[in-house]
Amino acid sequence: MNALLEKQIQVIPHLDGKPEMLVCKDIRKVYPTPKGDYVVLDDLQLSIKQGEFVSIIGHSGCGKSTLLTMIAGLNEISGGNVIVDGSPIRGAGPDRAVVFQSPSLLPWLTALQNVMIGVKQVFPHASKAEKEEICKYYLDKVGLGNDFHKKATSLSQGMQQRVGIARAFALKPKILLLDEPFGMLDSLTRGELQDVLLDVWQKEQITAVAITHDVDESIFLADRVIMMTSGPYAKIGDELVIPFERPRNRKAVLEHPEYYDYRGYLMNFLNH
Amino acid sequence: MKTKSIKTLKFLGLGFLEPLIRMFSGEEPKKNASVFIKKTLFPIASMGLFLIIWHSGATALYNKEANERIEKARVEQGEEAAIAMEECIKSGDISCQPNTLPSPAQVYAAYKTLWNDHIEISDKKDKFAQKTAKTNAKRAEKGLSPIEYTGRPSFLDQIGTSLKTIAAGVLLAIFIAIPIGIIIGLSDVLRNSMNWLIQILKPVSPVVWLLLVFMIVKTLITDPDLDKSFIISAISVGLCAMWATLINTSVGVSTVDKDFINVSKVLKLSIGQNIFKIVLPASFPLIFTGLRITVSVAWMVLIAIELLAQSPGLGSFVWEEFQNGANDSNAKIIVAMFVIGIIGFLLDRIMLSVQNFMTFNKA
Known part of the structure; x- marks a missing residue:
């Protein structure tokens, strides 16, 4: 275990010299209840570099989803600041695309239209053909090249989540926020979608924050795993740099001699 | 083809014909026949039952009112008037018919009357339109509104x-x-x-x-x-x-x-x-x-x-x-x-x- 921590000093090559994209400063979240305030998050500090993939793990109810929705601007911040690319956020916006746990596609639209609705907002001056090209590019990337015109409701859960991923990337966001994106899928589909996600991410190099409670998923996806303590007054308990080389290959990661050290470290944190 | 027509039928709210289509396309004929009987023939049978109840109810009401009329005539005007009333009712004369719930046959007859009435009136309308076509054309030229049929x-x-x-x-x-x-x-x-x-x-x-x-x-x-x-x-x-x-x-x-x-x-x-x-x-x-x-x-x-x-x-x-x-x-x-x-x-x-x-x- 000590050998593992000694290595943590090293810098991940693809992040060398990159500026900070997301800074959470003194974040606090309080829910008022009849019995007094319930403090979910307290004094939470987080800093993520441009192009970094961070996953956040923690027990259910520790406030990791709360943190993510606050970064997205969908949840009010009780104290502190969320700073994206140098300026504090004001509400939600397409610069922070979200992939929700449930695909939340608009069921009356086709796959293409679901992506298009976002692209239209972000690229209002592009021609219709250009917009369509963007949509089709990302749908193709997530493996839906033949299903552009299928209604969202006629797609399986996994397919719908693929559209959700395409929709998020097509916004060309500064930060991609993933709220347990594969939580509702069976393990086979989950694996496939992790590959799809990493594949597109590798090309786009977008800063990404993924919430998960799956230890293997957090290692496979991230450059750095952030471990949150259990609430109330949750904060960041520990973090672990995952230096496996990119682009990643599931087999190579699983066969890496140190994989189980990393896994053990995370499991150890969660079990205490 | 079969699934498509079943889908269309269901969309139109005629889903009860589904077993019939399945039966004729040779799909489990026995099971579908029994489903068809349950889903379609029983409702039709219940319609028949409804007509029977209606008819007997209407007949009972008719008889009751007829008897009342005869009794009333007997009490007020004596035996002779009662017999006259009974005969009048039997003869089907309009003036003394009991006025109560009509029977299915009467309703059907009324339906035919209404239908014939409609044909007659639309005939009249057509003739009226032909007659007034020329005048209306002239009126239209002058910018006047056309003469319209104002009948019943x-x-x-x-x-x-x-x-x-x-x-x-x-x-x-x-x-x-x-x-x-x-x-x-x-x-x-x-x-x-x-x-x-x-x-x-x-x-x-x-x-x-x-x-x-x-x-x-x-x-x-x-x-x-x-x-x-x-x-x-x-x-x-x-x-x-x-x-x-x-x-x-x-x-x-x-x-x-x-x-x-x-x-x-x-x-x-x-x-x-x-x-x-x-x-x-x-x-x-x-x-x-x-x-x-x-x-x-x-x-x-x-x-x-x-x-x-x-x-x-x-x-x-x-x-x-x-x-x-x-x-x-x-x-x-x-x-x-x-x-x-x-x-x-x-x-x-x-x-x-x-x-x-x-x-x-x-x-």
């Missing part, structure tokens, strides 16, 4: 008028209820402050609405060329029937899936885009459920309102027949009853199909 409307014309009135009323309901429903659905404050008004106005009787509309329209519309009674009944129908749509729209709009709202927030959609691209489509299923209720309420209310507003249509037909008291008036009223029921049923089926079409949540 046939039963089918009355149905047409009623359908026109309900269409106008429902359209009015849509144009009032959906926008208001969206506005109050979007704002908690507005919804709470409007709620008392909706809850109080919703159960108000059609008759009162009619009187209220009458008060206002009478003052507002002074142009004698406008069909005031049509306007009054259409507006009253709309006002009576719009509440289901209004409430369903506001509920639908206020309970849009939080995920969709989050999508809208992340994409920073403008208010207009948010309403037309997210909120409205998401509440379509509830809105169309409300519309279906609106249409069926509108049809029920329409008959009563026409009856009171003296505007032409099925309602006034029923009322006139009741006032008329002719030999076959009762039978004609029953014909109207069935026509009203069947049209109401068809309207509901149409709305059900539209509703199914607009509901996207089916897996």
Whole structure:
């Protein structure tokens, strides 16, 4: 275990010299209840570099989803600041695309239209053909090249989540926020979608924050795993740099001699 | 082909024919035959039973009233008058027929009378149109309005008028209820402050609405060329029937899936885009459920309102027949009853199909 921590000093090559994209400063979240305030998050500090993939793990109810929705601007911040690319956020916006746990596609639209609705907002001056090209590019990337015109409701859960991923990337966001994106899928589909996600991410190099409670998923996806303590007054308990080389290959990661050290470290944190 | 035609049938609300199609295409003929018997033949048998009960009921009532008439004649005018009355009733003379619930056969005869009447009247109309064609052409050149047929409307014309009135009323309901429903659905404050008004106005009787509309329209519309009674009944129908749509729209709009709202927030959609691209489509299923209720309420209310507003249509037909008291008036009223029921049923089926079409949540 000590050998593992000694290595943590090293810098991940693809992040060398990159500026900070997301800074959470003194974040606090309080829910008022009849019995007094319930403090979910307290004094939470987080800093993520441009192009970094961070996953956040923690027990259910520790406030990791709360943190993510606050970064997205969908949840009010009780104290502190969320700073994206140098300026504090004001509400939600397409610069922070979200992939929700449930695909939340608009069921009356086709796959293409679901992506298009976002692209239209972000690229209002592009021609219709250009917009369509963007949509089709990302749908193709997530493996839906033949299903552009299928209604969202006629797609399986996994397919719908693929559209959700395409929709998020097509916004060309500064930060991609993933709220347990594969939580509702069976393990086979989950694996496939992790590959799809990493594949597109590798090309786009977008800063990404993924919430998960799956230890293997957090290692496979991230450059750095952030471990949150259990609430109330949750904060960041520990973090672990995952230096496996990119682009990643599931087999190579699983066969890496140190994989189980990393896994053990995370499991150890969660079990205490 | 088979699945497609079954799908179409189900869409049209004729799903009960499904086993018949399956049976003839050779799919489990025994099982489908028994399903067909259960689903289709039993209902038909129940119709027969209904006719039998109706017929015997009508006969019993007829006999009761006939006996009463004879007894009355005996008590008031003596034995001779009683025998005369009995013979008169037996002979089928119109002057002394018991006036009670008509039997199925009488209703069918009344139906045929109404149908022949319609053919006669439309014949007259055609002839009138031919006669006045030249004059009307001349009048049109001079910019005058054409001479119109002003004779008595046939039963089918009355149905047409009623359908026109309900269409106008429902359209009015849509144009009032959906926008208001969206506005109050979007704002908690507005919804709470409007709620008392909706809850109080919703159960108000059609008759009162009619009187209220009458008060206002009478003052507002002074142009004698406008069909005031049509306007009054259409507006009253709309006002009576719009509440289901209004409430369903506001509920639908206020309970849009939080995920969709989050999508809208992340994409920073403008208010207009948010309403037309997210909120409205998401509440379509509830809105169309409300519309279906609106249409069926509108049809029920329409008959009563026409009856009171003296505007032409099925309602006034029923009322006139009741006032008329002719030999076959009762039978004609029953014909109207069935026509009203069947049209109401068809309207509901149409709305059900539209509703199914607009509901996207089916897996």
